[in-house]
Amino acid sequence: MADHYLCQLSELADNTSRGFDLPEADISVFAVRRGERVYIYRNLCPHVHIPLEWVEHEFLTADNSLIQCANHGALFTIESGQCIAGPCSGQALQAIEPVIRDGALYAVINV
Numbered sequence: 001m002a003d004h005y006l007c008q009l010s011e012l013a014d015n016t017s018r019g020f021d022l023p024e025a026d027i028s029v030f031a032v033r034r035g036e037r038v039y040i041y042r043n044l045c046p047h048v049h050i051p052l053e054w055v056e057h058e059f060l061t062a063d064n065s066l067i068q069c070a071n072h073g074a075l076f077t078i079e080s081g082q083c084i085a086g087p088c089s090g091q092a093l094q095a096i097e098p099v100i101r102d103g104a105l106y107a108v109i110n111v
Contacts (some may be wrong), residue, residue, distance in 0.1 A: 003099055003106040006031060008017035012038065012105060017067075019043055025109045027060065029096050030059050032078050040096040040107050041081050045069045047088035067093070 006020045019030040028043040028051065041074030043051050043059075047069070052076045053059050054070040061068045066084075067076040074086025097108040 001069075001106055001110050003098065003101075004109055006040075006105045006107055009017070009033075009100055009103055009105050015055075015060075015064045016020070018057045019053060020107070022107070022109065027109060029107055029109075031098065031105060032059065033109075034078060036099065036104060038098045039078055039081070040098045041067070041097060042094040044094065045071065045074065045088065046083065046091040047072055047074060047086070 004022050004025055012031055014033055017030055017032045021028050029034055030043050030090050031038050031040045045052055050071060052069045059067050067078055072087050074083050074088050076083050076093055081095050083089050083091050099106040099108055
C-alpha cells in the first residue's frame with residue numbers, strides 16, 4: 001500500500017468534489033469534502049465501469065447532497081458510496097482510504 005498525494009486540504013473546499021488521475025497507480029479517484037471529513041472513491045461507475053463525471057471535477061448533484069453518475073443519473077451517498085437510485089441500485093462505489101497529514105490529502109492505494 002502506498003500514500004498518493006492528491007492536494008492540499010485547503011484546495012478542496014467544503015461541500016465540493018475534485019477528481020485526480022494517479023498514473024503511477026493506474027487509477028482515477030475523486031474526493032468529496034464535508035467539513036473536516038473527506039471521502040475518496042474510485043472514479044468508476046459500478047454499472048458500466050466508466051468515469052462518473054462529464055465535466056471535470058463535477059461529481060455531485062446540484063445541491064451537493066449526493067454523488068451522481070453523469071452518464072446514467074445513478075445517485076450515491078457521499079458517506080458510504082452506496083447507490084440509492086439508478087441502474088446500479090444496491091451496488092457501491094469503491095472506497096479509497098483518505099489520509100490527511102500536515103495539511104495535505106493523500107489516498108491510500110494498493111499498487
